[in-house]
Amino acid sequence: MLFVFIGKDRPDGLEQRLAIRPVHLEHLKSLGEKLVAAGALWDDNDKPEGSVMVLEAESLAAATATFAADPFVQQGVFASWEVKRWNLAIDHMATRG
Numbered sequence: 001m002l003f004v005f006i007g008k009d010r011p012d013g014l015e016q017r018l019a020i021r022p023v024h025l026e027h028l029k030s031l032g033e034k035l036v037a038a039g040a041l042w043d044d045n046d047k048p049e050g051s052v053m054v055l056e057a058e059s060l061a062a063a064t065a066t067f068a069a070d071p072f073v074q075q076g077v078f079a080s081w082e083v084k085r086w087n088l089a090i091d092h093m094a095t096r097g
Contacts, residue, residue: 001057001058001059001085002054002055002056002086003055003056003060003063003067003083003084003085003086004052004053004055004083004084004086005051005053005054005067006050006082006084007050007051007052007072007080008050008078008080009048009077010078010079011079013077013078013079014047016075017048017072017077020072023071027070027071028070031055031066033056034055034056034066035053035054036054036055036056037052037054037093038051038052038054039052050078053067054086055067060083060085063083064083067083
């Protein structure tokens with residue numbers, strides 16, 4: 001099953017996000033192929049304001065536990081975050097260069 005994580009940064013969290021980002025990226029790499037996709041959400045001023053991650057997991061509980069272990073979550077970068085079961089309907093990412 002696929003699950004999507006949607007995290008919205010704290011209003012004053014950009015500096016903290018940038019400082020933790022290298023550890024966050026190493027964590028994401030450690031997830032291997034069960035991490036389907038991940039990336040930052042951007043605001044109207046071209047600054048990161050959150051994150052979206054898609055993960056393959058056995059259950060909502062397993063996905064939530066995996067996302068909760070992310071350094072961005074553990075270090076309080078996000079003001080809020082949620083995990084939802086997600087169904088992929090169209091996938092054009094593999095054809096992009």
